[in-house]
Amino acid sequence: GELPELPDLLALGELRTVEHPVLAEVLERIRMLWGFNSAF
Amino acid sequence: MAQQTVRDTGPSAADRPDVHPFRQFVLKVHGHCNLACRYCYLYEAADHGWRDRPALMSDAVLERTARRIAEHATAHGLRHVALVLHGGEPLLAGAARLGSAVDRLRTLLPDGCTLHPTVQTNGTLLTRGRLRTLAGHGIRVGVSLDGGLPAHNTARVDHAGRPAWSRAVRGLRLLAAEHPDAYAGVLAVVDPRTDPAETYASLAALRPPRLDLLLPHGNWTTPPPHLTPGTDRPTPYGDWLTAVFDAWWDGGPGQPAVRLFEECLALLLGAPAGGESLGLTPFTAVVVETDGSIEQVDTLKSAYDGAAATGLDVFRHSFDNALAHPGVAARHAGAAALAPECRACPLVRVCGGGQYAHRYRRGTGFANPSVYCADLQRLIRHAAGRLAAARPPKQAG
Numbered sequence: 001g002e003l004p005e006l007p008d009l010l011a012l013g014e015l016r017t018v019e020h021p022v023l024a025e026v027l028e029r030i031r032m033l034w035g036f037n038s039a040f
Numbered sequence: 041m042a043q044q045t046v047r048d049t050g051p052s053a054a055d056r057p058d059v060h061p062f063r064q065f066v067l068k069v070h071g072h073c074n075l076a077c078r079y080c081y082l083y084e085a086a087d088h089g090w091r092d093r094p095a096l097m098s099d100a101v102l103e104r105t106a107r108r109i110a111e112h113a114t115a116h117g118l119r120h121v122a123l124v125l126h127g128g129e130p131l132l133a134g135a136a137r138l139g140s141a142v143d144r145l146r147t148l149l150p151d152g153c154t155l156h157p158t159v160q161t162n163g164t165l166l167t168r169g170r171l172r173t174l175a176g177h178g179i180r181v182g183v184s185l186d187g188g189l190p191a192h193n194t195a196r197v198d199h200a201g202r203p204a205w206s207r208a209v210r211g212l213r214l215l216a217a218e219h220p221d222a223y224a225g226v227l228a229v230v231d232p233r234t235d236p237a238e239t240y241a242s243l244a245a246l247r248p249p250r251l252d253l254l255l256p257h258g259n260w261t262t263p264p265p266h267l268t269p270g271t272d273r274p275t276p277y278g279d280w281l282t283a284v285f286d287a288w289w290d291g292g293p294g295q296p297a298v299r300l301f302e303e304c305l306a307l308l309l310g311a312p313a314g315g316e317s318l319g320l321t322p323f324t325a326v327v328v329e330t331d332g333s334i335e336q337v338d339t340l341k342s343a344y345d346g347a348a349a350t351g352l353d354v355f356r357h358s359f360d361n362a363l364a365h366p367g368v369a370a371r372h373a374g375a376a377a378l379a380p381e382c383r384a385c386p387l388v389r390v391c392g393g394g395q396y397a398h399r400y401r402r403g404t405g406f407a408n409p410s411v412y413c414a415d416l417q418r419l420i421r422h423a424a425g426r427l428a429a430a431r432p433p434k435q436a437g
Contacts, residue, residue, distance in 0.1 A: 020430040021293040023305070029297060030306040035064055036325040036337050037299070037315050037395070039124040039160035040182035040224035040250055 060372050061116035062359050064325035065109050066124040066337065069097045069141070070132040071330045075162050075204050078195040079229060079256050079265070093331045096133060101332040102141050104354045110148035112359040118153055125159040125179070126327075135170040139177035158182055158224050162196070164204050166211025171219050180224040183212045188242025192234055209246075216247050225250030225296070232266050232276035236283035244296055252299035253281065255317075257342035260401035260411050269411050278418025285419065289426055304423045307390040318416075319392040322372040326362055328354060334362045336371075343400035370406070371396060379407045391416045 072095045073080075097105075113121050123145065125138050142157045149155055159174060163183040174181055185208055186192045193205040215223050226248040228239075243251055255277055258264030266276050281300070288295050303318045313319025316337070327335040332354045340347040350365045362368055370377050378393045385391075393399060394410025401408050410416060 022289050022291065022295055023427070023430050025293065025295070026297075026302050026305055027309075030302060030309075030311050035314070035316050035321075035323050036066055036124060037252060037254060037317050038227070038337075038339060039066065039126055040158050040180070040227070040252070 059363055060322040060324055061118065061363070062112060062324050062326045063118065063120065064122040064124065065105075066126050066325055066327040067097065067102075067105060067141075068127060068327065068329045068338075069102075069125050069130045069138060070128040071095050071097075072132060073127060073129040073162070074132065074164060074198060075129065076197060076199045076201075077162075078197070093329055093333075095128075095330065097328075097330040101328070101330065101354065103144070104332060105328050106141070106145040106148050108354045108359055109145060110150065113153045114150045115360065120154050120156060121149065123155060123157040124325075125157065127160075129162055129165065130159050131161050131165040131170065135173040138179060139173055142177050142179055156180075160184065160227070161211075162204060163208035163211040163215075164198075166215060168214060168218065171211075171215055171222070175219045175222040180222050181215055181219070182224040182227060183208065183215070183248075184227045184229075185209070185212065185243075185246070186228045186231065187234060187239045188244075188246050189238070192228075192231070192239055192242065195229075195231070212246060220247075223247075223249060225252065225299075227252050227254060229254045229256055230277055230280060231256075232280040234280075236280045237287045240284045240287045244291070248296045250299060251296040253284065255395070255398065255412055255415075257339060257397055258411055259343055259398055260408060262342070263411060264398075267411070267415075273414060275415045275418045277412060278415035278422075281415070281419045282422040285423060285426070301423065304390060304420055305427060307392075308420075308424055308427055313392065317395050318390060320374045320389065321392075322374070323396070326359060326368070334359070336365075336367050339395070339397045342397050343406075344402070347397075347400075377407070379409055382409050387417060387420055390420050 071093050109121060123142065130138065138159060142155065146155050157178060158180045160182045161184070163185060186196060190203065190205045193203065196204045196208070198204055226243060226246060228243060228251065230253050256264045258267070260269055263269050285301055288298055288301060299315060300317055303313055303315055307313055307319050313321040316323050325337055327338055327348065329335055334350050334352040334354060334357060335348040336350065338348050350362060350367065352362055352365065375383050375388060378388065382388050382393045394412055394416055396406060398410040398412055399406045399408045
């Protein structure tokens with residue numbers, strides 16, 4: 001059924017307070033040029 | 041299926057606010073390959089159009105394509121354009137030739153528009169000299185490799201059946217050691233028979249700044265390997281991907297940016313998608329074949345012969361004409377283009393129906409869930425659970 005309730009990234013400024021190291025790096029990056037997934 | 045041709049007349053797409061211009065141009069600079077990978081969607085799948093085209097993209101096609109890209113960038117006020125030098129094996133065209141093509145396009149683009157060129161190679165032709173040439177022209181290099189060990193790459197062989205692994209990894213190590221700023225990343229096709237943690241660790245050891253894990257192309261009519269389509273079935277790809285997700289998530293700082301996982305997390309957190317694997321963001325890539333034909337992305341060729349064709353070419357048509365093609369428009373339609381069961385699914389904003397080519401079924405076209413539906417559910421729910429447990433900051437108010 002439904003997914004767990006998660007924060008809406010669009011509403012967050014705060015991201016740097018995330019303690020999970022991989023998530024913190026991901027959030028920095030996702031905070032568009034490619035689409036074709038057979039290349040970088 | 042008849043090709044649908046659009047004439048170079050009528051109102052410009054640039055004048056319509058609902059139009060999503062192309063931002064990524066995939067140039068098939070060479071139509072042949074020095075390898076014969078057993079799963080290749082170009083040479084081993086349903087479409088055999090490559091046999092009727094010239095091997096090398098000519099100077100005339102390169103020039104006309106560059107002018108068409110510049111025309112499109114100007115019409116839509118683009119500040120960034122991505123150029124993917126693709127094949128076949130693009131380095132068969134020669135590194136210097138690729139550099140010249142990139143320089144020419146930079147010259148033609150309007151002021152204020154930055155070009156981001158990459159070449160996607162199997163790595164076997166990467167030498168110190170070629171890398172120096174590519175890096176000197178500002179071309180970043182992506183390498184296709186299915187794992188960091190020889191056993192992960194048994195499907196990647198040359199035309200004599202000899203493994204490509206040793207040549208590919210030699211080139212990749214040169215790239216990582218001598219031109220790290222030009223190292224775009226590694227693309228790996230998932231084989232669920234391999235050990236997921238070992239495969240991920242071996243890929244991470246190659247120090248790619250970015251990594252993507254690609255599901256083998258297949259659909260409901262021609263299923264992917266190791267998968268029996270149906271609703272109540274094992275999820276070998278989902279299981280493999282969740283195991284790799286955990287190795288990545290628990291790996292500590294400095295992990296490569298795994299595109300599939302980052303797309304999943306971005307979408308779970310309400311950010312837009314940036315690629316075609318997940319999400320509902322309009323797809324803004326277009327392909328130019330060696331003869332100048334304008335096509336939809338070539339992964340569609342895994343569905344049926346001619347699936348990517350538009351009937352357009354750079355000599356007679358603009359990229360705005362391609363935006364009006366029904367096949368392109370379908371990929372800008374978001375949820376409206378999905379199957380009813382997808383539109384009703386609570387995961388649709390994340391999976392987006394999965395990759396377009398994987399939805400195909402003979403007789404009903406692309407209005408189906410992905411053949412990987414159950415596997416994608418497995419990954420998305422797992423990632424959502426791990427994300428929730430990581431307790432990102434709560435929203436104010």
